Amino acid sequence: MEPLPISTPHCRIERDGHIVTVTMDRQEARNALSTDMLVGLADAWQYISDEPEVRVGILTGAGGTFCAGADLKAMGTPSTDPRVLKRSQEIPDFHWKGLLRDSGSLPTKPIVCAVEGYAVAGGTELLVGTDLRVVAESATLGLFEARRALFPMGGSAVRLPRQIPYAFAMDVLLTGRSITATEALAMGLVNRVVPDGQALDAAREIAERVTECGPLAVQAILRTYRETLGMPEAQALQVSDGIGWPVIGSEDAKEGSLAFREKRPPVYRGH
Structure with missing residues (x-):
């Protein structure tokens, strides 16, 4: 598949029939969030909503890692890509839209999350913003913000206790510890745990089932x-x-x- 024109240097967006696959691709930084990535994500969610023939999206990361969280320096630095620079000025709150935090502009169609490796801090916040979640058995999740005297600005302090039992949510949020895939499944945070290297295939299987529905x-x-x-x-x-x-x-x-x-x-x- 050829990347769609809305792809950016750190976010590859591809379409195959009814399914759009969004790949965070900044492998040298374990796919940590950047302006180029967040603009790409924001545009991807809008495209998925706007295209009548698109029925579901998949979010994943390149190179065996989902997303290692925010790179504050990269997020605060303007892009050198002309189209991304233009879009970052056109999209109000593109950071929040890209992070799936802005409830008013969430995709109108389901997003399936496919996690390999690290999905921590902002990576877990992105996962919490998706609808169906597959993680590889050695994946690492967690909201580390409290350990660093920071705050999970992607919305997890609100969303997580609404999605999983309170005690589990507070364990994740207040201790800032890492969570294994097995723990995440037991908490009800994810749908499936699969062998390493198979998360995207499993997510694709789920996405295809969604496309079979009305x-x-x-x-x-x-x-x-x-x-x-x-x-x-x-x-x-x-x-x-x-x-x-x-x-x-x-x-x-x-x-x-x-x-x-x-x-x-x-x-x-x-x-």
């Missing part, structure tokens, strides 16, 4: 979760109904029922 239904489920977070159940169900009924009446829903009766794979078109 895209309107998948996006509506994701949207409903986000829009009802923190609402009382009765209010949340009203929002859910408003989002769900149009999906029930869609052409894709008719196709799903017809394909089931005819014992064939459905052909969903997103309308």
Whole structure:
């Protein structure tokens, strides 16, 4: 696959049919975050949302490492790439958008995370912003900020206790210790642990399963979760109904029922 034109020197973005793969590629710094990487990530999430035929994204890292966190110097230094420099001035809060922190501009389609090696500090914060997560068995996760008298600005102090049990979240956040893949699975932080070198293949398998579902239904489920977070159940169900009924009446829903009766794979078109 050829990288899309929105790729940057530290972020490779490729499309294969309904799936977009986003690869953090700054191997000399264990894929630590930089301006070039964050602009690429921000543009990738927007592309995934905007392209009607794209149904799911995969986020991974090159060279056997996911992301070793923030490189404050590189994040504060303007890019030497003209297009990245221009985009960094055009995208409001591109740091937060790239980190999947800005709830108002999260991708409207699911993101599958494929982790090998280190996914620490900002790397774990990126993972927490994704929807489905695969990690290699020797991967290392963790939010080290408190150990360095820093704060997890990517949103994990808010999100992590909402995603996993409180005691586990506080263990990760307040001790700043590293977490193994097995521990992350036991906490419910990740979906699957796979042998080293197989995280991307496993993520691709999950992404393909997502593409087999009705895209309107998948996006509506994701949207409903986000829009009802923190609402009382009765209010949340009203929002859910408003989002769900149009999906029930869609052409894709008719196709799903017809394909089931005819014992064939459905052909969903997103309308």
